[in-house]
Amino acid sequence: xxxxxxxxxxxxxxxxxxxxxxxxxxxxxxxxxxxxxxxxxxxxxxxxxxxxxxxxxxxxxxxxxxxxxxxxxxxxxxxxxxxxxxxxxxxxxxxxxxxxxxxxxxxxxxxxxxxxxxxxxxxxxxxxxxxxxxxxxxxxxxxxxxxxxxxxxxxxxxxxxxxxxxxxxxxxxxxxxxxxxxxxxxxxxxxxxxxxxxxxxxxxxxxxxxxxxxxxxxxxxxxxxxxxxxxxxxxxxxxxxxxxxxxxxxxxxxxxxxxxxxxxxxxxxxxxxxxxxxxxxxx
Amino acid sequence: xxxxxxxxxxxxxxxxxxxxxxxxxxxxxxxxxxxxxxxxxxxxxxxxxxxxxxxxxxxxxxxxxxxxxxxxxxxxxxxxxxxxxxxxxxxxxxxxxxxxxxxxxxxxxxxxxxxxxxxxxxxxxxxxxxxxxxxxxxxxxxxxxxxxxxxxxxxxxxxxxxxxxxxxxxxxxxxxxxxxxxxxxxxxxxxxxxxxxxxxxxxxxxxxxxxxxxxxxxxxxxxxxxxxxxxxxxxxxxxxxxxxxxxxxxxxxxxxxxxxxxxxxxxxxxxxxxxxxxxxxxx
Numbered sequence: 116x117x118x119x120x121x122x123x124x125x126x127x128x129x130x131x132x133x134x135x136x137x138x139x140x141x142x143x144x145x146x147x148x149x150x151x152x153x154x155x156x157x158x159x160x161x162x163x164x165x166x167x168x169x170x171x172x173x174x175x176x177x178x179x180x181x182x183x184x185x186x187x188x189x190x191x192x193x194x195x196x197x198x199x200x201x202x203x204x205x206x207x208x209x210x211x212x213x214x215x216x217x218x219x220x221x222x223x224x225x226x227x228x229x230x231x232x233x234x235x236x237x238x239x240x241x242x243x244x245x246x247x248x249x250x251x252x253x254x255x256x257x258x259x260x261x262x263x264x265x266x267x268x269x270x271x272x273x274x275x276x277x278x279x280x281x282x283x284x285x286x287x288x289x290x291x292x293x294x295x296x297x298x299x300x301x302x303x304x305x306x307x308x309x310x311x312x313x314x315x316x317x318x319x320x321x322x323x324x325x326x327x328x329x330x331x332x333x334x335x336x337x338x339x340x341x342x343x344x345x346x347x348x349x350x351x352x353x354x355x356x357x358x359x360x361x362x363x364x365x366x367x368x369x370x371x372x373x374x375x376x377x378x379x380x381x382x383x384x385x386x387x388x389x390x391x392x393x394x395x396x397x398x
Numbered sequence: 399x400x401x402x403x404x405x406x407x408x409x410x411x412x413x414x415x416x417x418x419x420x421x422x423x424x425x426x427x428x429x430x431x432x433x434x435x436x437x438x439x440x441x442x443x444x445x446x447x448x449x450x451x452x453x454x455x456x457x458x459x460x461x462x463x464x465x466x467x468x469x470x471x472x473x474x475x476x477x478x479x480x481x482x483x484x485x486x487x488x489x490x491x492x493x494x495x496x497x498x499x500x501x502x503x504x505x506x507x508x509x510x511x512x513x514x515x516x517x518x519x520x521x522x523x524x525x526x527x528x529x530x531x532x533x534x535x536x537x538x539x540x541x542x543x544x545x546x547x548x549x550x551x552x553x554x555x556x557x558x559x560x561x562x563x564x565x566x567x568x569x570x571x572x573x574x575x576x577x578x579x580x581x582x583x584x585x586x587x588x589x590x591x592x593x594x595x596x597x598x599x600x601x602x603x604x605x606x607x608x609x610x611x612x613x614x615x616x617x618x619x620x621x622x623x624x625x626x627x628x629x630x631x632x633x634x635x636x637x638x639x640x641x642x643x644x645x646x647x648x649x650x651x652x653x654x655x656x657x658x659x660x661x662x663x664x665x666x667x668x669x670x671x672x673x674x675x676x677x678x679x680x681x
Binding site for chain 1: 524531566590
C-alpha cells in the first residue's frame with residue numbers, strides 16, 4: 116500500500132519559509148506585492164486567481180488585481196504589462212493563460228520583465244531553468260513537484276526519473292529541475308512508443324499528460340514515487356492523470372488529486388513573489 | 399558490421415544549402431560575415447579557428463578575426479563585443495571559449511546580441527532551443543548531430559534516444575532538439591547509476607561524455623545508431639568517447655572520430671551565419 120504524499124504539509128513548510136522572509140522585508144518597509152493580470156473571466160482563471168489571492172493574504176503578500184475585458188486589444192494589454200514592469204511597488208506579475216485568441220500570447224509573454232516573471236513564462240526565466248543559472252523563476256507547477264520530493268526526503272541523485280509530457284509549463288522544466296538534482300531523466304510524450312515499458316522502469320514518475328486517469332496499472336511498478344500533476348474533471352469529479360485507485364496498491368508513494376501538487380503550486384507562487392521582492396531590493 | 403556515418407557528405411550538403419542562400423544574399427549586395435573573437439592563443443582555439451576560417455572561405459562567407467591578448471580586461475573585451483553587436487556588416491559572432499580565468503565568461507556570453515549568437519551561447523539562443531521557438535541558434539555541435547541523423551534518413555519519431563552528458567554545449571541542447579523531433583529522450587551523466595543498462599536500451603545514442611573511449615561494448619547493443627561527439631586525444635591519437643573498434647561489430651551505424659561530428663560542426667556554423675544574415679536583412 117502506498118504512502119500518500121499530501122500537498123498540505125509541503126505548502127505549510129513553504130509558507131513558513133516565505134513568512135520568515137516577509138518579516139525581514141517588512142523591517143525594511145517593503146510590502147511584497149503580486150499583480151495578477153486576467154483577461155476575460157474564464158472559470159479556470161477565476162478559480163486559480165481566487166486560490167492565489169487567498170494564499171497571498173494568508174502568507175502576507177499584497178495582491179493587485181488587473182481584470183481586463185475579453186475584448187482588450189494587444190496594445191492595451193501590453194501597456195498594462197509595461198506599467199507593471201515599471202512599478203517599483205509590484206514585485207511579481209502573474210498573467211493568467213491562455214489568453215483570448217485575438218491576442219498574441221507569445222508577444223505578451225516576452226513583454227513581461229523577467230525579474231517579475233514569478234511563474235516562469237518568459238524566455239529569461241526558461242533559459243535560467245535550462246542552464247541552471249538560477250536566474251528568473253521556474254514555472255510554479257514544475258517547482259511544486261520538486262518541493263514535494265524535497266519535503267518528503269526523496270533523494271533524486273542517480274535515480275531514474277520519467278516525466279510524461281513535454282509542455283513548457285511542466286514537462287520540460289521539471290525534467291531540467293530533476294536533472295539539476297542529478298536524476299537520470301527521460302521525457303515521454305504522445306509520440307513515445309510503448310510508454311508503459313519506459314514508465315515502469317522509473318523510480319520517480321512525474322505524470323503531466325493532461326488526460327484524466329490515463330496512467331493505469333500497466334504504467335506502474337513497485338517502489339515508484341509518483342507525482343501526479345494532472346488536474347482533470349471526469350463526470351464532474353476532480354482527478355489526476357494517474358488512475359489513483361489502481362496505483363495505490365502498486366507504487367511506493369503517490370500524490371493525491373486533489374490535495375497534492377495543486378495544493379503546493381500557489382505556495383510556490385507566493386514564495387517566488389517574496390524572493391522577487393528580495394532580489395529587486397538586493398536583500 | 400556497422401555503417402560508418404561519415405561527416406563529409408553531410409557537411410557538403412549543408413555547404414550547398416548555404417551557397418544557395420549566399421547567392422540570394424549576394425544579389426542584394428550582402429556579404430555574410432562572421433566575426434571570430436579569440437582571447438590569447440590556446441592551441442584548441444587556434445585549431446578550431448583555422449577550421450572555421452577555411453570553411454567560411456570555401457563556402458563564401460567573409461571572416462573578421464579579432465585576436466585579443468590573454469591579458470585583456472573584461473571592459474576591453476566587452477567593448478569589442480558591443481562594437482560587433484552594433485556593426486551592421488557583421489552577421490554572426492563566435493567567441494572562442496573558455497576564456498582566461500580573469501574574465502567573467504558568463505557576463506561575456508550575455509553581452510553578445512542573441513541575433514548574432516551563431517553558436518548558441520546566450521540565454522536568448524538557449525531559450526529558443528528549450529522552448530522550440532526557433533529564435534536564436536542552437537549550439538553548432540548539437541545541431542551537427544541532428545544534421546547527421548537527418549542526412550542519413552534516420553527518423554527520430556518515437557525512437558528511444560539516450561544522450562550521455564548534460565553540458566550546455568551538447569548534452570542538454572541535443573536532448574531538446576531530439577525531443578522536438580519527437581524522440582523519447584533520456585539524459586545520462588556522471589551521477590547516473592548503471593548507465594550501460596540505460597544506454598543499451600537506446601535506439602539512438604549520442605555520446606558527449608568527454609572521455610576517451612569511455613563507452614565500450616557493455617554500453618552498446620544491436621540496431622543502435624551511435625553519434626560520437628567526443629574529440630579526445632589518447633597517446634597522441636584523436637579518438638571519440640566511444641570505443642570505435644569495440645562498437646563496430648555491434649551497432650548498426652556509428653560516426654567515426656575524426657571524420658564524423660567534428661567535420662559537420664563548422665559547416666553548421668557557416669550555415670548559421672548565412673541564416674543570421676538573412677534574418678537581419680529580413681530575407
